[in-house]
Amino acid sequence: MIHIENYVVERGGFRMEIPDLTFEGRKNFIIGKNGSGKTTLLQSLAGLVDSSGVFEVGGENRGEYPPEQRGIGYIPQDLLLFGKMTVRANLMSPVRYGKGDVSIYSELVDRMGLVSLLSKKANEISMGETQKVAIARAIISKPSVLLMDEPFSFQDEIARLGMISLIDELSEKYGFDYIYATHNSRDLELGFSNLVSIDRGRVIEAVDSLSKVEHFRTMSLLDYKNLAIVDGKYYFLNEDSLKFSDQTGDEYEIVGNEPEKYVRLKIGGNYFFVSISKETSGKYVKLDLNNATEIDY
């Protein structure tokens, strides 16, 4: 279990404050826009950025330790293999210079099919191979928590979700929890223990199921449909929220392909999309907010 309390990180003009946050379970995700503070949070948990407050793993305050003693693995977005070293030297670096486990090294090299790469320079292997080596190197260091900052974001869906599945499998085998920062809702489709939504250095909400998401900011990161901002208020819409007529209302357009069709309407200069299943009748559309759910920002 990972517990954060009265946690403050200041970096340049950016300030992150987390009064209380707990991750129970192995598979944890952080979602947020670019600049929301995902990287700052992960780097501070890894000890690479100064922070104050409590950061506990299994009841032990790891926030007091320097990075090399925290037992927190970190895979950044650009993976950062040591390019001039061989893959073997990269994988063995946690064993040679840290508390890494050589038996995990041997197991992972076999299990992840890395044998043929060992003697190659790290800057000579492909992106997919680099990702595998970065994962293996972090796990060989025997972390109790592995932090990942969108390390597979430049991959296609199959490759990215394949990597997340691999981490799932390895986290069970080697007994570490992970926190994976993303801004892609597809990453959550394989299931999660906790999803934490952050924005501007604040936690918006923490849920263990997508059905519990309550905030517009989180919903808009997960999906673009059935959300609207009207007169500064935030709404979750459905088909009944749309009233079509030939006399009054706003112009609209039907977009998408069968069977997924959406009404595209313009409110306050912005486009919003509402799923529809039936044929529309009438030139204009009006929102019936009595049939919509107002939600928090």
Place this chain on the structure above:
Amino acid sequence: MRKWNSLYFLFLPFFAVYLLFIITPIFRTLTFESLSYILRDSSSGILPSLGYTYLLALLVALLSIGFSIPYVYFVSRNRHIVLKSLDSLVELPIMIPHTVVGLMMLITFEPTMPIGRLISRIYPGYQFLDTFLAVILTLFFLSSAYSIRTVQISYSRDVMKYENVGRTLGMTPFASYFIIGLPMMGKALLRGLILSWARSVSEVGSLLIVAFSIIPSGIHLAGVFIYYQFLAGNLSYAIASSAILIITGLIALLLVKLLERER
């Protein structure tokens, strides 16, 4: 087939004019006197002066690099505003007129001045004016900023993040710096070395004040030597010496570039 856009053609003259502006005076200097005249001038004393200048400049450049390594680590790892403000002083020597730098060094290190007097108390017989030490300190003051900034950009932009990952893998700060960081800085160190070296070779103004000739050999550093030839009214010899300086300087830079490519 590659198609050039109109902006490319608009900017092409700027590129050409700039290159011409740089190349023309160099070409003029190299062709002002005949080759035989230049060869004859090589016995005027310019060659030992150049050799001495290049070696001293290399020593200063190595000293600058030696300082830049710990300096850059310290500054890059600390975000305190006071430290950042102090760090901006590094560029100050670049903007101070070089004769002023000579005067500054003189009133700081001459044995008759407070700090110089203190040094001479510790090292009896200490001298500053026209000494090897005066050259080293003055050139270091003027050229160290080039190596520090070159190394600093490389370290904070490209290297630090690798060291940080090393720390999360269990490496101590010492291990992550010497095993991961420093080997990655090879190119930046070499580039910093070249810039500091080149800056030292080109110095004249401050040396006219602190080391017109270096005792006991009485040798002049190259810039001063050529200026001396010019003052003596022999423009042809001064130009011929300048041509030798440019040719040897180009060869030295070419060798370093080749070395850099090799790496």
